[in-house]
Amino acid sequence: MKTDWKPLMQRVSSEMIKSIVVSLWFVFLTFPLMVMKIRPLDQTIEWRWMNLVYVGVGAFFLSFVWRYLMARKERGSEKDEGDSWQKRIGMKIRSDKRISVSGLIGVGIFVLIFPFLFSSYQTSIMITALMYVMLGLGLNIVVGLAGLLDLGYVAFYAVGAYFYALMNHHFGIGFWAALPFAGGLAAVFGILLGFPVLRLKGDYLAIVTLGFGEIIRLILENWNELSYGPSGIAGISRPGFFGFEFTLQQHTVYLFYIMVALVALTTIVVSRLRNSRIGRAWIALREDEVACQAMGIDKTRTKLTAFALGATWAGFVGCIFAAKTTFINPASFTFMESAMILSIVVLGGMGSIVGVMVGALVLILLPEYLRAFSEYRMLAFGASMVIIMVFRPQGIISGIRQRYEFRKQPQQEVSP
Amino acid sequence: MTAPQPVLDVRGLIMDFGGLRALDNINIQVNSGEIVALIGPNGAGKTTFFNCITGLYEPTMGDMIIHTPGKAPVRLNRLKPNVVTENGLARTFQNIRLFQKMTVLENVMVARHCRTKSGIAGAIFRGRKTRREEQEMVEHSYRLLEKVGLDSYVNELAQELPYGAQRRLEIARALATEPILLLLDEPAAGMNPKETHELDQLITRIKEEEGVSILLIEHDMKLVMSISDRIYVLDYGQMIAQGTPREVSENRNVIKAYLGEAFDA
Numbered sequence: 255m256k257t258d259w260k261p262l263m264q265r266v267s268s269e270m271i272k273s274i275v276v277s278l279w280f281v282f283l284t285f286p287l288m289v290m291k292i293r294p295l296d297q298t299i300e301w302r303w304m305n306l307v308y309v310g311v312g313a314f315f316l317s318f319v320w321r322y323l324m325a326r327k328e329r330g331s332e333k334d335e336g337d338s339w340q341k342r343i344g345m346k347i348r349s350d351k352r353i354s355v356s357g358l359i360g361v362g363i364f365v366l367i368f369p370f371l372f373s374s375y376q377t378s379i380m381i382t383a384l385m386y387v388m389l390g391l392g393l394n395i396v397v398g399l400a401g402l403l404d405l406g407y408v409a410f411y412a413v414g415a416y417f418y419a420l421m422n423h424h425f426g427i428g429f430w431a432a433l434p435f436a437g438g439l440a441a442v443f444g445i446l447l448g449f450p451v452l453r454l455k456g457d458y459l460a461i462v463t464l465g466f467g468e469i470i471r472l473i474l475e476n477w478n479e480l481s482y483g484p485s486g487i488a489g490i491s492r493p494g495f496f497g498f499e500f501t502l503q504q505h506t507v508y509l510f511y512i513m514v515a516l517v518a519l520t521t522i523v524v525s526r527l528r529n530s531r532i533g534r535a536w537i538a539l540r541e542d543e544v545a546c547q548a549m550g551i552d553k554t555r556t557k558l559t560a561f562a563l564g565a566t567w568a569g570f571v572g573c574i575f576a577a578k579t580t581f582i583n584p585a586s587f588t589f590m591e592s593a594m595i596l597s598i599v600v601l602g603g604m605g606s607i608v609g610v611m612v613g614a615l616v617l618i619l620l621p622e623y624l625r626a627f628s629e630y631r632m633l634a635f636g637a638s639m640v641i642i643m644v645f646r647p648q649g650i651i652s653g654i655r656q657r658y659e660f661r662k663q664p665q666q667e668v669s670p
Numbered sequence: 671m672t673a674p675q676p677v678l679d680v681r682g683l684i685m686d687f688g689g690l691r692a693l694d695n696i697n698i699q700v701n702s703g704e705i706v707a708l709i710g711p712n713g714a715g716k717t718t719f720f721n722c723i724t725g726l727y728e729p730t731m732g733d734m735i736i737h738t739p740g741k742a743p744v745r746l747n748r749l750k751p752n753v754v755t756e757n758g759l760a761r762t763f764q765n766i767r768l769f770q771k772m773t774v775l776e777n778v779m780v781a782r783h784c785r786t787k788s789g790i791a792g793a794i795f796r797g798r799k800t801r802r803e804e805q806e807m808v809e810h811s812y813r814l815l816e817k818v819g820l821d822s823y824v825n826e827l828a829q830e831l832p833y834g835a836q837r838r839l840e841i842a843r844a845l846a847t848e849p850i851l852l853l854l855d856e857p858a859a860g861m862n863p864k865e866t867h868e869l870d871q872l873i874t875r876i877k878e879e880e881g882v883s884i885l886l887i888e889h890d891m892k893l894v895m896s897i898s899d900r901i902y903v904l905d906y907g908q909m910i911a912q913g914t915p916r917e918v919s920e921n922r923n924v925i926k927a928y929l930g931e932a933f934d935a
């Protein structure tokens with residue numbers, strides 16, 4: 255035991271020295287900003303030496319904590335612990351029906367009374383968050399399950415939104431009639447994108463899909479006869495309910511419930527797909543394309559179904575988006591949108607349904623509730639993303655996907 | 671004596687990579703119920719041969735035909751890898767290519783893909799037919815895992831298996847496609863003598879119980895000599911010898927190829 259102490263002390267002191275260097279460097283960098291303050295009136299410089307101390311101590315402290323966490327991460331102890339910890343909880347929830355059922359009922363009740371607990375404004379934010387949950391679950395099929403990095407996902411969102419907007423504008427077609435076709439049309443576009451990129455992988459695929467997203471946006475922006483260009487389409491009908499007249503507030507509540515139902519539907523469909531013959535083919539394709547083909551899976555077909563089924567959800571949400579805002583223009587469908595949805599998937603945990611839900615709620619709700627911090631809002635947002643990615647590269651929730659279904663089945667067979 | 675029934679019939683196979691001729695006019699036949707070995711020094715072109723017949727590479731020239739009993743012969747040239755598999759050729763890989771992040775059972779279930787049918791609607795609505803098919807898939811896969819001795823690992827991730835078990839999982843996965851000819855690329859690589867011995871028995875048992883023929887690439891001479899009915903020897907893309915284990919082990923060209931110039935001098 256004695257021998258263990260010496261190297262530890264040595265490491266700590268060497269880490270301290272490094273942190274001191276970092277803090278000195280920060281002090282130097284921020285010196286003109288934090289310490290010197292020019293008073294334009296009397297043309298003097300105020301020296302705020304206390305700030306120098308704050309920056310120095312703060313940087314030293316943060317750097318030291320950072321180093322400590324990184325060291326732990328490198329030793330792998332944290333990751334393993336975290337994973338097995340998560341695994342244990344996941345298994346407990348799965349094995350104990352009471353926990354999962356009561357949890358589900360709790361969440362269900364909370365969701366159902368949500369619009370009555372919170373203001374219309376909060377409900378509206380929640381609707382947006384739920385829309386992103388759906389988008390995330392859709393993109394999760396393409397990126398998380400099939401492993402195809404798609405940076406142009408927003409294109410399908412735009413297709414759904416414009417489809418409903420135009421149908422409503424020209425033919426007065428209602429939301430419910432348009433919804434399934436918006437999904438269908440998006441699926442067709444998914445296949446259209448899928449064909450040319452069948453042979454592409456990784457970065458190349460990412461670049462082409464990014465281009466595809468931009469092309470759709472540019473078409474919408476410039477093809478005035480079709481899309482009314484940058485000025486967009488206004489006066490889109492909200493979802494109807496057997497001809498009832500709703501107030502604006504009632505509309506929000508109604509849309510909230512629509513979203514809850516659709517998210518529930520999406521969850522069921524995606525989780526069934528994931529555990530199906532097709533879902534396994536997607537995952538196999540992601541894991542090893544060559545082996546996947548050699549095991550008799552048609553690569554072309556599998557990729558196209560992934561693109562099509564992923565796009566379908568974006569089409570649905572696009573339709574809802576148009577109905578929610580009653581006004582759309584191409585500015586809503588920029589690359590930032592794709593990046594946001596992708597962040598939800600990656601941050602939440604690729605391939606994990608609960609992960610994507612958490613990711614969407616965090617990424618959409620966090621910036622809203624950080625508004626109090628005004629200009630630091632996006633900074634805090636970015637920082638939290640960096641921190642999560644550094645310490646949990648697999649996403650907030652992970653590993654659950656693999657252990658879901660087959661835990662019991664074979665055991666049932668061997669021990670009847 | 672009647673001619674034995676060929677399962678795989680490859681004639682005049684040539685494979686060029688740019689200027690390099692990796693396979694030069696190769697003829698290989700595997701008959702029904704046989705275990706045939708393909709051996710040769712490193713870089714001889716053995717894996718390239720597998721890649722050609724399984725559709726991963728498109729050979730420069732030659733004919734590759736598979737004869738399924740009771741069906742018309744199928745020419746394998748220019749078929750996609752998955753179609754080759756559907757026609758009864760399944761393989762393992764020299765550098766293990768499992769679906770690492772899937773469970774052991776799922777790995778085998780994936781290979782049932784080409785023998786099952788349920789589609790998107792089936793997956794979403796999960797009707798009786800889909801559930802029955804799924805159940806069949808689980809049972810079939812489980813039985814294969816039992817056969818290769820991995821039934822205690824069903825829910826482990828493939829990446830968590832020890833090396834020898836990963837190789838056996840690859841075999842189970844290949845078998846799940848219901849092949850008539852099983853192609854094994856160095857199945858004993860990285861195994862200890864005990865594991866190799868078990869593999870020897872496993873291969874023989876698979877041949878008998880599953881009714882498949884086997885074409886095997888292997889460097890472990892003891893294994894090759896003990897289980898093969900016939901052996902082909904490749905060197906620098908040329909077929910330098912073929913015959914029974916005995917004939918091959920006494921062949922001067924083979925000894926030279928294996929022991930190199932030192933023996934020559």
Ligand SMILES: Nc1ncnc2c1ncn2[C@@H]1O[C@H](COP(=O)(O)OP(=O)(O)OP(=O)(O)O)[C@@H](O)[C@H]1O
Nearest residue numbers: 687690692710711712713714715716717718719764
């Ligand atoms: N895709 C390729 N492109 C270019 N050359 C290749 C390719 N695949 C294989 N080769 C070459 O073909 C030759 C035969 O390689 P192959 O992998 O078939 O050897 P092998 O007999 O399987 O050897 P080992 O026992 O080491 O596995 C080698 O010279 C290799 O470099």
Ligand SMILES: [Mg+2]
Nearest residue numbers: 716717718764
């Ligand atoms: Mg090889």
